[in-house]
Amino acid sequence: MWIDTLKHLEPLIAAILCFDLQVDHPYLPLLKYTKELKGYSKEVLRDLASAAWAIINHSHRTPICLFYQPTTIASAAVFIASKVGDVSLNDDATKGTVWWNVMQSNIYETTKCVDDIFDMYTTTCPKLVRKKAKHEF
Numbered sequence: 001m002w003i004d005t006l007k008h009l010e011p012l013i014a015a016i017l018c019f020d021l022q023v024d025h026p027y028l029p030l031l032k033y034t035k036e037l038k039g040y041s042k043e044v045l046r047d048l049a050s051a052a053w054a055i056i057n058h059s060h061r062t063p064i065c066l067f068y069q070p071t072t073i074a075s076a077a078v079f080i081a082s083k084v085g086d087v088s089l090n091d092d093a094t095k096g097t098v099w100w101n102v103m104q105s106n107i108y109e110t111t112k113c114v115d116d117i118f119d120m121y122t123t124t125c126p127k128l129v130r131k132k133a134k135h136e137f
Contacts, residue, residue, distance in 0.1 A: 006063065023065050026056050026073035033071075033103045034078065037089075044087060051081035055117065062120045068113045075105035076113035 006013070014021070034049045055077040059065065064073060078099070082089045089099035100107045 024070045025065065026070040026077065027053065029071045029103070030056065030074040030077065033074065036102050037099065038097075038102075039090070040087070047085060048078060048081050048087055051085055052077035055080050059117055059120060062116070064113065064116055064120070067116070068109060069105070071103060071105045072109045072113050075100055075103040075110040076117055078103060079110065079114055080117060 030049060030052055034045050034052070037045060037048075040048070052074065056073060059073060059077070068076075079089065081087075091098055100110055103110075
């Protein structure tokens with residue numbers, strides 16, 4: 001599992017990174033770009049940002065922040081939050097700027113990040129998923 005690999009290789013990884021362990025978090029891009037999404041009420045954007053914020057918080061249980069850019073993680077969180085909250089994001093370029101361009105992220109990287117977040121929910125914290133599902137259904 002990745003935890004064992006990281007523990008074993010931690011000294012080597014730290015040396016390769018020149019002990020520069022500053023990690024930029026996706027919260028600022030999340031707040032910045034959700035404000036730039038057009039065609040939504042303030043309440044919808046607030047709820048979308050809140051749900052995405054919670055997803056980002058959960059993602060800190062994994063090394064996702066080491067694998068993806070902050071904008072990619074923020075985009076993935078917004079996408080998942082939109083699906084959970086039943087908010088339609090614009091994915092039609094003829095109707096304006098598509099949501100992943102507003103978020104300034106690569107759709108392919110965002111898709112991989114979404115998959116990793118889903119994996120996190122099913123493997124790392126399945127109790128959280130069951131607890132949420134129990135309250136929502």
